Amino acid sequence: MPFIADRLSAIKPSPTIAVTQKAAELKASGRDVIGLGAGEPDFDTPDNIKAAAKAAMDAGQTKYTAPAGTVELRKAISAKFKRENGLDYTPDQITVGVGGKGVIFNAFMATINPGDEVIVPAPYWVSYPDIALMFGGVPVFVACPEETGFKLTAADLEKAITPRTKWLVLNSPSNPTGAAYSRAEMKALTDVLVKHPHVWVMSDDMYEHLVYDGFEFCTPAQVEPALYDRTLTMNGVSKAYAMTGWRVGYAGGPVALIKAINMIQSQSVTHTASVSQAAAVEALNGTQDFIPKNAEVFKARRDLVVGLLNQCKGLTCKTPEGAFYVYPSCAGVIGKTAPSGKVIASDTDFVSELLEAEGVAVVQGAAFGLEPYFRISYATSTEALTKACERIKRFCEALK
Template identity: 65%
Template sequence: MSNLQLSEAVNRVQPSATIAVSNKAMELKRQGIDVIGLGAGEPDFDTPDNIKEAAIKAIHDGKTKYTPVDGIPELKEAIVAKFKRDNELTYTNSQVTVAPGGKPIIFNAFLATLNAGDEVIIPAPYWVSYPEMAIMCGGTPVPVACGANQNYKLSPEALEAAITPKTKWLILNSPSNPTGAAYTKAELRALADVLLRHPQVWILTDDMYEHLVYDGFEYFTIAQVEPGLYDRTLTMNGVSKAYAMTGWRIGYAAGPDKLIGAMRKVISQTTSNPCSISQWASVEALNGPQGFLAERNEVFKTRRDLVVAELNKAEGLHCPTPEGAFYVYPSCAGAIGKTSPGGVVIENDEIFATELLQHGNVAVVFGAAFGMGPAFRVSYATSTEALTEATKRIQNFCASLK
């Protein structure tokens, strides 16, 4: 094995920091250490029973064979209906692709379209996988800083400045992982006006947290706001977050036939079809009762308000209130330069997160992994009791810094 030469592509890629933090928290728990993990972007709710029953029925009905590589017709029809119902977007089955999760959707789109030197504009803070997938597929990620003073959202001016003749894609994630920031209709309208002037730029809109918005926020996706961008937008979503189906591994997207056809070609030579049982469960998720979404959102909102209030009591932290998702992204700038109980100087947010785990037994993801610090991401997709205890530990840790 010592003679194995790894590819240049894989050597350029960083491992997922969010997965690493979750794995570390689980490892410490197995050792008997009382760690509270706030790293995983995974709802603690269970998959609704009607969805489980649909999966069980599919098993009993023998729907356990290969399916079309990018989704069964019934699921594509449910996705078409969802886009029409929720987003006022009209697609046909041929414009829809289904994959084993959201990551393969993005990866397939990039592999199907990126050539060496093509640029992908990624507003920062960003989900950790966006730039790495662009790199793996031969592209060049172009992070654009969107600070707390901009509510962590891309401005039209910053977008205009980032576009070059090499720009191939813009990624828009709303509500955002890691910040929870969501774009209003007016903000999307302003970005669309810029994009209309640059017809070479395609838009990948990651709407995975669409149903997780609070305080009466009205959700829009960019192709809905500007129909002129419909023919160069890949609108991505999935069942993982809203339907508490992370382990079922179903992501989907809709876009122009040519792009979807190219992605289908990629799928045919890589993953092939997503799990047949998960597909039938997802049909029920999208077509079945949706009332539980609002009920769960009330719980998430209560947790958000708790976490924001308690983190803002911690010395050296400042935590904005986000519009959606189940993350907050507090600044830890006030802790930089201080010394931990273990005698370690907090030089950056990665050291802050490491020392918090070591001395506070709370696992969070450091901001540099998302392209902007000093900050860290907290997932509040866990019990109120755990969040209450975790924020108390964070307060105590911050108070212990000298």
Template identity: 45%
Template sequence: MGCWPEFSRSAKLNGIGISEIIRIGTEARKLATSHDDVISLSAGEPDFSTPDNVKLAGINAILTNQTRYTALDGTAALKAAIRRKFQRENGLDYAENEISVGAGAKQVLFNILMATLDPGDEVIVPTPCWTTYLDMIRLAGGTATVVPCSEETGFRLSPEQLAATLTPRTRWLLLNSPSNPTGAVYRASHLAALGEVLRAVPRVGIISDDIYEHVLYDPAPFATMAATCPDLKPRVVTVNGVSKAYSMTGWRVGYAAAAPEVITAMAIVQSQSSSNPCSISQAAAIEALDGPQDAITSRRNAFRSRRDRIVTGLNTLPHVHCTMPDGAFYAFADMRALLARPELKRKGIIDDAALCRYFLHECHVAIVPGFCFGGPGYLRLSYAASDKMIDDALERMKTGVNRLLAV
């Protein structure tokens, strides 16, 4: 059915589309309908199932009729479990009115930006980053100030870069550690150095996206800004959720801890958009946070061995280089030397997007191009996949690359 001729999108959507990652996933699924050998290394979600105790808590919530509207930004019981989590894992004390729950960390981040940004307000975003940040900032009426962080500096924002980027219009610094897509981790020393700069600019808040907290291989303990710089805690919004830690991406529960004024403003946005997150998912999230935590460790160990496998394999591909990430479940491979080869240019493979299209259509391996994250010339490979899938994908990529290099 066609649309009526006068239809037009709002100007708010200019330049904003469906995320490239979702688009590639959809293209891979479409290809898989006619080819049963498609391997997708594009998804940003664990391939494990939600733990059984958590599933049962969800089933129990249905059977006990926990199926009505709940408190707007989370039930008191879930907020209590979240407060216990912050206390137990991060040494952070929050009151109930300092917690907000939404339908995933994504909605929580959107609420923060919608509730706080006015036209002209700037958000500093180190890149490569999860590109959703940039589109969300734009939708919320703000301006993203991207700061490219190179592999040489561990893909981390330096205090000098931060100091040079601050302006009178800066509202937030948005940090994500471990990072999607690079796996870079900010240790306490890195955060302390950034905190030193932020101390001098009291108007600037810090959004700390800790969603990959538990997918961490770095031997140093996980660090987050509110705990590392307690004097800055009133200015920090700590965002987290159950999606990645407990393999609960479909349940849609994310949360934030912040000063009550921020939480109240976020609640206004949520109240006029989606209202409470799913009542059943909230009950399951309580069990995830309060129940046995051993799955986190065993799954982290599985991810670590897959990381070693894929990074080692990528480094055997001609002209490809990949550093060992310290967290998350992505390898961020540098393809610039390969893309600079005249053999590829002659075949029309001129950038990371073209290379991904080649890998998808010729090798049946779905990968996300780095440009999507502000890292052109790189590819992001999710290793939330079985050893066999990883090995097969690497094998096919090797054959594909050799074919491209053949004259």
């Protein structure tokens, strides 16, 4: 269509949302479908957070706020960064976005010129490259194979940096693999970045509180203070606080960058919902007791799913350090024939045939930039996960 902007030709709809919608459509048509595509906790938002939102409505906090977010929320975010990450950000160094995705969108729009390169370790969250492409950026994918724990190495980072590099995007723990960088691994990366002062760091810490087996989370500006002035430390309340639908992401960074992000927000969505911001204040300032309890539930689910998947013929699954995803390899089933008669030539074929034959919806590794794998979100009930893994095992056994 001639009236559609050329920039849209470079991007595609989110594959993870597409899988979730497909599963919902099949359920609506009467199919028995278990959806493991959505990165959304099945826990309800805690009562104290919901109560804070209700109180805000009753108090009339339903008007416009500053594009950067309310002062109260930005102070709560500053306190969180200091308390949990040892990072000093004043309220004028904080921006509140419409989810973490909104923060990333605004940051890239504010900084990327056509031809600027954005280093994206693969596997990656599906939106990083598309948002960069939207503003004329060039995603530079760096393969992070299973042999490196799906993590970027210092040597590979060094090779990827060019004079045109604008950003490195780091996501730990990772969507889609659950891989998380230890302090030593992070320090190796920050040592490289210190040598290249033109490279900015976007640290997506959305899954910070979902780490297991005693793993200690760290973030780049915390590990290497020399990077503080060129790091955007991004987080949000969606995952740890079970607040995906409230749409509150936030970031701390240099004043000039934050001002640019806020200027863009003032001319687009203006701000995230005032009531959601009030709820986020309570999330950050209120009790945190439920977070480790929820993390224990997620850990048990992780162990269950990893154990069951490793019993499936042709599949292997690494145990991740965090988040609520596993990223099993389906290399052992490539070339086999599904019950439908279709030869499985890729992970895309595998997930398509699995959905058709057994009603289990997962996301193909191709969507995340590393094949042949697929992503399972274990942010759903133990019963559903057990049943889904039984179906996956049955499907693998039916392959010829």
